[in-house]
Amino acid sequence: AQSVTQLGSHVSVSEGALVLLRCNYSSSVPPYLFWYVQYPNQGLQLLLKYTSAATLVKGINGFEAEFKKSETSFHLTKPSAHMSDAAEYFCAVTGRSGGSNYKLTFGKGTLLTVNP
Amino acid sequence: DAGITQSPRHKVTETGTPVTLRCHQTENHRYMYWYRQDPGHGLRLIHYSYGVKDTDKGEVSDGYSVSRSKTEDFLLTLESATSSQTSVYFCAISESGAGQGHEQYFGPGTRLTVT
Numbered sequence: 001a002q003s004v005t006q007l008g009s010h011v012s013v014s015e016g017a018l019v020l021l022r023c024n025y026s027s028s029v030p031p032y033l034f035w036y037v038q039y040p041n042q043g044l045q046l047l048l049k050y051t052s053a054a055t056l057v058k059g060i061n062g063f064e065a066e067f068k069k070s071e072t073s074f075h076l077t078k079p080s081a082h083m084s085d086a087a088e089y090f091c092a093v094t095g096r097s098g099g100s101n102y103k104l105t106f107g108k109g110t111l112l113t114v115n116p
Numbered sequence: 117d118a119g120i121t122q123s124p125r126h127k128v129t130e131t132g133t134p135v136t137l138r139c140h141q142t143e144n145h146r147y148m149y150w151y152r153q154d155p156g157h158g159l160r161l162i163h164y165s166y167g168v169k170d171t172d173k174g175e176v177s178d179g180y181s182v183s184r185s186k187t188e189d190f191l192l193t194l195e196s197a198t199s200s201q202t203s204v205y206f207c208a209i210s211e212s213g214a215g216q217g218h219e220q221y222f223g224p225g226t227r228l229t230v231t
Contacts, residue, residue, distance in 0.1 A: 009156075032217040043120075043206055043222035044159070051217045090158060094214040103174065104214040108158040 002027045004093045006107035014115050019063075019078040021110050023091035026072065033074045034092040034104070035065055044090065050074060061085070086114045119143050120223040122207050128229045135194040137226050139207030141187075148190040149208040149220065150174075150182060152201075159206065165190055166213065197230045204228070 007022040025031055032051055036044040048059025055067045061084075065076045074091060091107040119142030129135050139148060147166055151159040151174075161174030163182040171182050179201060181193045194201055204227050208220040 032214075034219060036222075041225075043224050044208075045222070046219045049217070049219055094217075103161055103164070104220060106158040106160075108156060 002031065002093045002095050002103075002105045004091050004105060004107040006089075006091050006110050008110055009108065010111045010113065012113040012115060013081045015083055016080050019076070019081045019085065019112065021076040021089050021091075021112065023065075023074045023076065023107060024072055025074060025091070025093045027093055027095050029095040031093050031095060033065075033067065035059065035063070035074075035076050036090045036092065036106075037061075038088045038090065038109075040087075047076070047089075081112075081114045083114050083116065086112055088112070120207060120209055120221060122205075122223040122226050124226060125224065126227045128231060129197050130231055131198060132196050135197050135228065137192045137205055137207075137228070139190045139192070139223060141190075141209045143209060143221070144187060145209040145211050145221075146187075147210045147213060147220075148184065149210075150180075150190065150192045151206045151208065152176065152203040153206060153225075154203050162192065162205075194228075197228075199230050202228060202230045 003026045005024045034049045035047040038044045048057045050067045058064045063078045088109045088111045090109050094104045121140045123138045149164040150162040160176045165171045165184040183191045206225050207223040210220045211218045
C-alpha cells in the first residue's frame with residue numbers, strides 16, 4: 001500500500017523567498033512520485049515526476065524536488081517565489097508494477113500563498 | 117494540453133435524481149480515471165478503466181457506477197444523487213497504469229451540487 005503526507009495545509013511566503021513544500025511517502029515497493037499544481041478553477045497539471053533516473057528532479061516553472069529514500073521524502077522547492085506560483089500543490093505516489101493494481105494516491109494538498 | 121473535455125462543467129441537481137458526467141479524450145490513451153476533490157481530502161479515486169468495457173473500483177466507489185463503451189468516452193453515473201456527493205469531479209487519462217510511472221493528465225473538472 002502507498003500513502004503520502006503533505007506537511008502543512010497552507011504555506012505563505014513573500015515574493016522572492018524560497019518555496020519549500022514538504023511531502024513524505026510510504027510505499028511497500030519502490031515508488032514513483034509526482035508533484036501536481038492546481039490553479040483556481042482548473043484541473044491538475046504535472047510539475048515533475050520521479051522515476052529513479054535521478055534523485056534531483058527538475059520540473060516546470062523553476063520547481064525541483066529531491067528524492068531521499070532514507071528520509072522517505074520528496075520535498076518540492078523553488079529558489080524564488082513569484083506571485084504566479086500561488087496555487088494548490090499535490091504530492092502523489094504509486095508503487096511500481098506492470099499490472100493495473102497500483103493506483104495513484106494523492107496527498108491532501110498544500111495551498112501556497114505568495115505575498116507581495 | 118492533453119485533449120480532455122468534461123461535460124457538463126457545472127450542474128445543480130436534486131437529491132434522488134440520477135446524474136451522468138461525461139469525460140471525452142482525443143489522445144487514445146488506454147487508462148481513464150474518475151476522481152472527486154473535496155476540501156481537506158485531496159483527490160480520491162472513484163473508478164477507473166483500463167480498456168473498453170474494463171473497469172474497476174477505486175477507494176470511494178459506493179453510490180457511483182461507470183461505463184466505457186468507446187476508447188474516448190468514460191461516463192460516471194450517480195444513480196440517486198445524495199448531498200454527500202456534492203463535489204468537484206475530475207477525469208484523468210494516462211497511457212498505462214499508475215504502476216508504470218506514466219503521468220496522468222487531468223480534465224478541467226465538473227462542479228456538482230446536490231440540493
